Amino acid sequence: xxxxxxxxxxxxxxxxxxxxxxxxxxxxxxxxxxxxxxxxxxxxxxxxxxxxxxxxxxxxxxxxxxxxxxxxxxxxxxxxxxxxxxxxxxxxxxxxxxxxxxxxxxxxxxxxxxxxxxxxxxxxxxxxxxxxxxxxxxxxxxxxxxxxxxxxxxxxxxxxxxxxxxxxxxxxxxxxxxxxxxxxxxxxxxxxxxxxxxxxxxxxxxxxxxxxxxxxxxxxxxxxxxxxxxxxxxxxxxxxxxxxxxxxxxxxxxxxxxxxxxxxxxxxxxxxxxxxxxxxxxxxxxxxxxxxxxxxxxxxxxxxxxxxxxxxxxxxxxxxxxxxxxxxxxxx
Amino acid sequence: xxxxxxxxxxxxxxxxxxxxxxxxxxxxxxxxxxxxxxxxxxxxxxxxxxxxxxxxxxxxxxxxxxxxxxxxxxxxxxxxxxxxxxxxxxxxxxxxxxxxxxxxxxxxxxxxxxxxxxxxxxxxxxxxxxxxxxxxxxxxxxxxxxxxxxxxxxxxxxxxxxxxxxxxxxxxxxxxxxxxxxxxxxxxxxxxxxxxxxxxxxxxxxxxxxxxxxxxxxxxxxxxxxxxxxxxxxxxxxxxxxxxxxxxxxxxxxxxxxxxxxxxxxxxxxxxxxxxxxxxxxxxxxxxxxxxxxxxxxxxxxxxxxxxxxxxxxxxxxxxx
Numbered sequence: 001x002x003x004x005x006x007x008x009x010x011x012x013x014x015x016x017x018x019x020x021x022x023x024x025x026x027x028x029x030x031x032x033x034x035x036x037x038x039x040x041x042x043x044x045x046x047x048x049x050x051x052x053x054x055x056x057x058x059x060x061x062x063x064x065x066x067x068x069x070x071x072x073x074x075x076x077x078x079x080x081x082x083x084x085x086x087x088x089x090x091x092x093x094x095x096x097x098x099x100x101x102x103x104x105x106x107x108x109x110x111x112x113x114x115x116x117x118x119x120x121x122x123x124x125x126x127x128x129x130x131x132x133x134x135x136x137x138x139x140x141x142x143x144x145x146x147x148x149x150x151x152x153x154x155x156x157x158x159x160x161x162x163x164x165x166x167x168x169x170x171x172x173x174x175x176x177x178x179x180x181x182x183x184x185x186x187x188x189x190x191x192x193x194x195x196x197x198x199x200x201x202x203x204x205x206x207x208x209x210x211x212x213x214x215x216x217x218x219x220x221x222x223x224x225x226x227x228x229x230x231x232x233x234x235x236x237x238x239x240x241x242x243x244x245x246x247x248x249x250x251x252x253x254x255x256x257x258x259x260x261x262x263x264x265x266x267x268x269x270x271x272x273x274x275x276x277x278x279x280x281x282x283x284x285x286x287x288x289x290x291x292x293x294x295x296x297x298x299x300x301x302x303x304x305x306x307x308x309x310x311x312x313x314x315x316x317x318x319x320x321x322x323x324x325x326x327x328x329x330x331x332x
Numbered sequence: 333x334x335x336x337x338x339x340x341x342x343x344x345x346x347x348x349x350x351x352x353x354x355x356x357x358x359x360x361x362x363x364x365x366x367x368x369x370x371x372x373x374x375x376x377x378x379x380x381x382x383x384x385x386x387x388x389x390x391x392x393x394x395x396x397x398x399x400x401x402x403x404x405x406x407x408x409x410x411x412x413x414x415x416x417x418x419x420x421x422x423x424x425x426x427x428x429x430x431x432x433x434x435x436x437x438x439x440x441x442x443x444x445x446x447x448x449x450x451x452x453x454x455x456x457x458x459x460x461x462x463x464x465x466x467x468x469x470x471x472x473x474x475x476x477x478x479x480x481x482x483x484x485x486x487x488x489x490x491x492x493x494x495x496x497x498x499x500x501x502x503x504x505x506x507x508x509x510x511x512x513x514x515x516x517x518x519x520x521x522x523x524x525x526x527x528x529x530x531x532x533x534x535x536x537x538x539x540x541x542x543x544x545x546x547x548x549x550x551x552x553x554x555x556x557x558x559x560x561x562x563x564x565x566x567x568x569x570x571x572x573x574x575x576x577x578x579x580x581x582x583x584x585x586x587x588x589x590x591x592x593x594x595x596x597x598x599x600x601x602x603x604x605x606x607x608x609x610x611x612x613x614x615x616x617x618x619x620x621x622x623x624x625x626x627x628x629x630x631x632x633x634x635x636x637x638x639x640x641x642x643x644x645x646x647x648x649x650x651x652x653x
């Protein structure tokens with residue numbers, strides 16, 4: 001790679017915490033407890049790369065995405081985007097939002113059924129008053145639709161005339177309208193049929209190459225995340241338990257939770273499945289309201305030691321861009 | 333043979349005309365076997381399951397043809413009262429949504445004991461004892477106490493365990509599970525499917541697993557039927573289907589999914605186009621509009637499902653090419 005002047009970091013998240021106070025039983029209904037949906041998450045994302053964020057429901061992956069977009073108040077921590085601290089900006093007013101967009105999970109709920117495709121895709125251009133003239137506006141809509149593999153004349157149609165996969169392309173075209181450098185993708189293919197998922201995954205990969213987009217790719221499907229991501233962070237109960245370059249993480253997962261998670265995903269090949277070592281974990285994810293003390297995974301961990309019940313392991317760097325939060329992998 | 337389905341056809345009357353959701357579907361199943369029915373939305377896999385249970389809402393739907401031979405009798409023809417006696421006793425079903433398929437106003441104990449009370453005519457006290465045993469069997473801890481609790485006090489995985497306990501209550505010969513783990517997290521999915529598989533192995537019940545997940549099929553199924561546009565397009569023992577898929581749709585499905593052990597970062601090979609609209613099926617092969625091998629034969633006539641290898645069926649005009 002050549003050295004260039006571009007910033008090495010597109011996005012930096014430092015010790016992010018998002019706590020939801022509960023309507024309390026305390027004096028005057030004051031809150032005494034909080035759901036710690038995101039509880040000390042840090043990562044960085046270089047331009048043009050993809051960081052996959054995986055975990056089971058309630059792990060805080062979607063809340064992390066919303067906090068980065070500044071659509072969710074941050075309790076503590078710092079979010080730096082393109083060198084600018086945006087922690088105290090808001091999604092509605094922040095200038096950064098032209099450069100950071102979102103693709104949603106539900107291709108049905110995320111498009112206004114009463115708007116034509118041209119207005120859905122063009123709304124960001126209108127809000128930010130980007131197009132100088134009507135003809136420029138029309139040209140840009142046509143170009144955006146082509147970019148995601150739709151036909152320019154589809155601009156005059158309404159969302160109900162499209163299938164789930166096509167709707168998701170419309171959502172991607174809308175996200176691209178302002179030429180962002182980062183797109184937060186929250187489960188962008190999980191609502192789609194298997195045969196359609198591949199089409200949308202390919203669109204996302206092509207766009208990244210062509211437009212040098214950065215993706216924060218939030219999903220529960222470990223195979224899809226592996227396919228798209230350069231680095232992957234595994235979350236459990238509001239924390240990152242392991243973060244590593246993709247191939248390392250999938251080839252040799254270090255955290256027991258990552259191991260269990262990967263083992264639980266069946267591979268679409270009976271010959272492979274018959275030979276695979278299976279790790280089975282007991283129980284389910286505990287409530288985020290009362291996360292276990294010490295290591296949050298110790299209640300289900302096959303390797304739990306006495307100290308795991310009391311000492312919370314920090315996310316420790318292991319070199320090679322890997323970090324893991326587990327007493328089994330502490331230095332020394 | 334425990335179950336022999338022949339030419340099952342289920343049609344629905346809709347605003348857009350009559351459509352055939354399940355079209356001439358045939359398969360059979362032996363005791364202790366697991367058959368997976370895979371397909372995408374609108375393929376007819378769930379309607380097939382509901383047809384087997386005779387749970388198609390009429391109107392708008394109706395089984396218009398075929399036979400469902402179960403333990404020697406044709407379920408299509410049995411009277412409703414008789415079917416109610418079979419349902420939950422000889423054949424049990426596990427639904428996708430454990431949240432909405434349990435009654436929120438009844439204790440878990442009542443719901444698990446109910447089939448024992450109804451079908452086995454056991455007094456409630458005795459039925460509760462059976463229910464307690466069933467809850468421990470599906471590894472719900474502290475079963476005695478849990479009998480008195482309500483579904484909302486359970487997690488998603490526990491609810492699905494409760495559904496399995498209910499399904500097992502009368503030792504059914506056939507269990508139909510329609511996307512039983514789609515609503516659950518992946519570690520819980522593995523627990524539930526492992527449990528279901530283990531229990532069917534112990535009791536000798538046959539299992540029909542309806543799913544869209546080819547990984548789940550690979551791990552748990554003995555035989556697989558692939559559905560597309562209301563029809564079975566390919567059927568084979570699982571190992572053979574994955575090693576030598578014959579139908580272009582099956583091949584397409586297997587090559588378009590990213591695999592944990594596949595090559596990462598490369599373009600996937602998608603199936604072009606959209607799944608078919610059942611109200612507007614083309615006259616020939618339903619997959620023809622998306623198939624790279626389609627020619628005039630494919631748009632002219634429907635290919636029949638025929639043997640292409642021992643116990644391997646495929647419905648394609650071009651299987652010999």
